[in-house]
Amino acid sequence: MQLLFIRHGETTYNAQGLIYGHAQIPLNERGQVQAHRLGQRLKHQHIRAIYSSDLIRAMHTAHAIVAHHDLQLVTDIALRELDVGEWEHKSVPDVQQQYPALYQQYCATPGELVYPGGESHRDLQQRVMTAVNRYVTLHQKDDIICIVCHGGTIAAIVCAVLGLDINLHERIRIDNCAITTIEVTHDAMHLVCLNDNTHATS
């Protein structure tokens, strides 16, 4: 079974470098183009099912894939981005100034810090892997499954698959609308492709 994890297209917050988790920010013009190209790239794939985070940026991206397939989009709250709590809508310099101690903790252990009023990347990893393991039980061994979600979410999944400490999640780059592929065989998971973004330039 192949699980294709796809990060949503660009939003104004991505372009401006603002922190956001569960905020409802739509794709910007560039993000819509990225989603369209992604849809073109995947239109010949035999996708068996498509799951998406229920946040609007992920759903809009998923719609660009669904447009080429006879598939019902299944949304799942468990695929949401990290809940960044009080840091929602803030820039990194704002956070540094307003939460100096917590920001230092984040830099030291970026996987473990519980965002004020939110969750940690470790919490995120647990909820999203529970969802992914459930999808695996619902499908057959030759199926291709699309899962549209978020940069933090995908990095947390990649850490789990590789056995990489979640505190090192920032070493993994996930671009808007890039494809990351996990192969599932006999209950084992392997990373077979990370951040394939070829369709962004072609």
Place this chain on the structure above:
Amino acid sequence: MHILLVRHGETAYNASGHYQGHMQISLNETGFAQAIRVGERLRQHHFAAIYSSDLLRAVQTATAIAAHHHQPVVELAGFREIDVGLWEHLTVAEIAAQFPTDFAAYRVNPGRAIYTGGESYAQMQTRAMQALATVMQRHDEHDTICITCHGGTIRAIVCAVLNLDIDNYTQMWIDNCALTTVIHQHGKLRLGNLNDNAHAETH
């Protein structure tokens, strides 16, 4: 700096599942076609230099890339595949039958077990990272460099970049002529992508 790691194209031993290590084995017909495709994919890139493992299959792949860039291929033995010692020419089933103790040790610690008469992944990682440090010193932050090498070598470099235990190299896969990118920025290494093989797609 962007460091583009390219695995060599297919050889007859890749196709038949035999270990090859430091053997001098040529690309097969499929491998040459893969090398031409990856060369075409990378023709628009501006490489500050093109490096390669000095093993034939890697040099042949690098040559197909360099053809579009009017650049020499700089060979470095440090980027060679793991030395598989006495496991050369053998399949996994043959290794398990002929070297049961060493193979059992390998299954427990795939990164640290020494291939009979060869080296371990950890030892190979040390020399590959030394070679990488040597070439990185020659370039600046804005350069892109290309290094053609091997599936084991690329996974060992990725483990070092991520700070992932070398025993976990088996959790990832690298296809023939696929691209893997390491980004060096502000003194830190990150993984930009892994096993991007989009140029092999047929439609």
